[in-house]
Amino acid sequence: MTRPQTRIQQKNSEAILEAALDVFSTYGYRGATLDQIAEVAGLSKPNLIYYFPSKEAMHQALLTRLLDTWLDPLRDLDPDGDPVAEILGYVRRKVELSRDYPRESRLFANEILQGAPRMRDAIEGDLKRLVDAKATVLDRWMRDGRIARLPPHHLIFSIWALTQHYADFDSQIRAVLGDGHDPFAEAGDYLDTLFRKLLAP
Amino acid sequence: MTRPQTRIQQKNSEAILEAALDVFSTYGYRGATLDQIAEVAGLSKPNLIYYFPSKEAMHQALLTRLLDTWLDPLRDLDPDGDPVAEILGYVRRKVELSRDYPRESRLFANEILQGAPRMRDAIEGDLKRLVDAKATVLDRWMRDGRIARLPPHHLIFSIWALTQHYADFDSQIRAVLGDGHDPFAEAGDYLDTLFRKLLAP
């Protein structure tokens, strides 16, 4: 039976995951330490282990929670909507995700960089199925002449690459742009233009 | 005085850097261990330290060597060449880099993900200067109406994002595409199309 979470459990589990996200997204799984997470969370190390059985479990909890947030915008792509509006809407929502959840983006990037050892199943399963389904929709739009003919999977990859880049490579982008820039606002405009031109039949 | 490297030094230093690249690019700086590098290199751990004073030094050696390889194609962008040909050539060379040096790409990605703690100077210095210079060239081409008007820095970012994505997220891409695909060949064609459409005035 699953215990009804007490207020304290709720609060501390949340604080731990929040701290773990900070540390894992910065240093990767192996580079992160429980001591570091404990300090960020403001709890003792044994207390962390009281709420999560292991470091691995914390990481897993974060990844599981992450995947849904990450895929929701793609799920929302409406096969019956206007093709260009739907795709541009997806791009915009992905830019917003990068802006509002950069740590989640970096956590994901870290995991994939390492060959996705802890997410392979989800990627080969849920993710692949969803992408294949949406690729079919894109393909139909292309055959109907409503958007330019492009390889649908790579079209999706390019949306991921361009939007996530602004979260994952944030430090590089800010260093190169220098002060007085709002990278995400500029990215939103630029990517809107880019995909508008790309999709024009 | 710098000693003339003996044959053995040459060979072992190379083997160590090669192994270190393998391990660092997969696990990041903190996640990599000397024991692991030693095993991959086929040398004992104390022998590693005989050739490099510390783990840090190995990482630094890799990063230094990396940056040049990484920036060369951008340096080659010829201000007096044909704009579209120059940019498409740059994209193609970056795709080839991703295909031929994926570990280097991932090493770089790992470093930037972590906020570039060991590369900040190079990024704010050499890299920024080079990008600014090339952005000026792009800007001139745009004002002359030879390519579409776009924010030059973001145009460069999008080239980086799209090309490096195929190396950094290789495992995800292969999992989603399934068997029977050559990601880099497809990427080459797709990105050629993409930038051709994007740059058309």
Add this chain to the structure above:
DNA sequence: GTGTTTCCTGACCATGTGGTCAAAATCCAG
């Protein structure tokens, strides 16, 4: 209050880690 459950921690442990060192093995010029 009192008893019970939940929550928290100091002290501890086995293992892993980056790095040292003296001595052994190998290489190589003459």
Add this chain to the structure above:
DNA sequence: CTGGATTTTGACCACATGGTCAGGAAACAC
């Protein structure tokens, strides 16, 4: 072959790391 320089390593060290555990402190039900 020989003697000095280079290369290699087993044994070792101090410290960090993930995790344990017995018992104490709060919280809560009555």
